[in-house]
Amino acid sequence: EVVLTQSPATLSLSPGERATLSCRASQSVSKFLAWYQQKPGQTPRLLIYDASNRATGIPARFSGSGSGTDFTLTISNLEPEDFAVYYCQQRMIWPPITFGQGTRLEIK
Amino acid sequence: QVQLVESGGDVVQAGGSLRLSCAASGFPFSSYALNWLRQVPGEGLEWVAFISSDGSLEHYADSVKGRFTISRDNSKNTLSLQMDSLRPEDAALYYCTRVRDAHGTNIIFDYWGQGILVTVSS
Numbered sequence: 001e002v003v004l005t006q007s008p009a010t011l012s013l014s015p016g017e018r019a020t021l022s023c024r025a026s027q028s029v030s031k032f033l034a035w036y037q038q039k040p041g042q043t044p045r046l047l048i049y050d051a052s053n054r055a056t057g058i059p060a061r062f063s064g065s066g067s068g069t070d071f072t073l074t075i076s077n078l079e080p081e082d083f084a085v086y087y088c089q090q091r092m093i094w095p096p097i098t099f100g101q102g103t104r105l106e107i108k
Numbered sequence: 109q110v111q112l113v114e115s116g117g118d119v120v121q122a123g124g125s126l127r128l129s130c131a132a133s134g135f136p137f138s139s140y141a142l143n144w145l146r147q148v149p150g151e152g153l154e155w156v157a158f159i160s161s162d163g164s165l166e167h168y169a170d171s172v173k174g175r176f177t178i179s180r181d182n183s184k185n186t187l188s189l190q191m192d193s194l195r196p197e198d199a200a201l202y203y204c205t206r207v208r209d210a211h212g213t214n215i216i217f218d219y220w221g222q223g224i225l226v227t228v229s230s
Contacts, residue, residue, distance in 0.1 A: 034216050036153075043220040044153065049208065055218065087153055091215040095167040097143075097155035 002026055002093050006086075006100035012108040019075040021103045023088035028068045032092040035064055035073045038102075039084045047086075048073065075105075083107050110134040110219045112204045117224035124194050124228075130187040130204030130221055138162070138182040139210040143217065144189045146200035146226075156202070157189065161211060172198070191226070199228045 003026040013019055023033065035048040046055040048064035051071060061076045075082055088100040116128040128144070144156040157178040158167040166178055177190040187204055201223040208216040 036217070043203065043222060044217070045220075046208070046216065046218050049216045089153075089217075094215060095155075095158070096169050097158075097215050099153045099155070101152050 001096055002029060002090050002098050004088050004090060004098055004100035006088060006103045008103060009101075010104045010106060012106050013078055014108045015078050015080055017078050019073075019078055019082070019105055021073040021075075021086055021105070023066075023071040023073070023100050025069045025071075025090060027093070029090040029092035031067050032090060033064075033066070033071050034089045034091070035062075036087045036089065037082075037084050038087065039081075044087065078105075080107075110206065112206065112219055112221035114202060114204050114221045114224035117202065117226050119227040119229060120194055122194060122196055122228055122230045125190070125192045126194060126226060128189040128191065128202055128204075128224060128226070130189075132185045132187065132204075132206075135206070136210070137185040141207045141213055141215075142178075142180065142187045143205045143207065143215070144178060144187075145203045145205055145217070145220075146198075147203070147223070148200045154200075158213075158215070159187070160213065165213075194226075194228045196228050196230045199226055201225050 005024045007022045031051040036044040038044040052064045085102045111133045113131045143158045159178045175193045179188045203223045204221040205217040206219040208218040
């Protein structure tokens with residue numbers, strides 16, 4: 001099973017700043033990593049798939065990078081609506097499909 | 109637009125059974141693989157089960173294998189999850205999700221239902 005470890009667990013930033021979230025896989029998942037955003041009381045939303053492709057309707061301030069075992073989600077110029085929990089998910093080696101434990105992005 | 113609406117959640121005693129359903133609309137149902145995921149409120153996401161577009165291929169998380177059965181009725185645009193021998197640790201919000209690419213098994217979850225709550229009392 002591929003274990004995904006996200007860091008930091010919590011990130012405190014202010015609107016307008018840049019957020020950098022990390023996801024590390026226990027073995028290579030090539031480019032097959034996705035990122036999801038979940039706001040309180042809401043369903044997760046697909047942001048990025050295959051490491052760097054933005055999903056439909058996702059603003060350009062969200063970008064993804066990485067391959068193999070190390071991946072990054074960058075949110076430039078944070079908007080108030082960006083404060084949420086972010087999960088990474090791999091689909092390279094499954095079953096099982098696995099998720100990271102999440103990073104909470106909170107307002108400083 | 110794509111809609112996934114779960115139903116069937118309830119309070120059930122440990123050892124009991126429950127059947128969840130997901131009614132889909134707004135897309136060619138028989139062309140897309142589907143999944144069930146779950147989330148304990150306030151905690152992370154856990155993949156539960158996968159079924160291919162034609163229903164011929166199923167996969168399960170080890171935590172539910174042998175107890176849960178995923179199925180679909182392409183004539184009724186409905187996905188189901190039969191949950192038997194329920195345990196307290198199965199209590200969660202269960203999501204019905206669609207994969208992004210038609211006719212594929214690229215597990216990228218692009219549409220999610222709102223979720224349905226399953227509570228298991230011990």
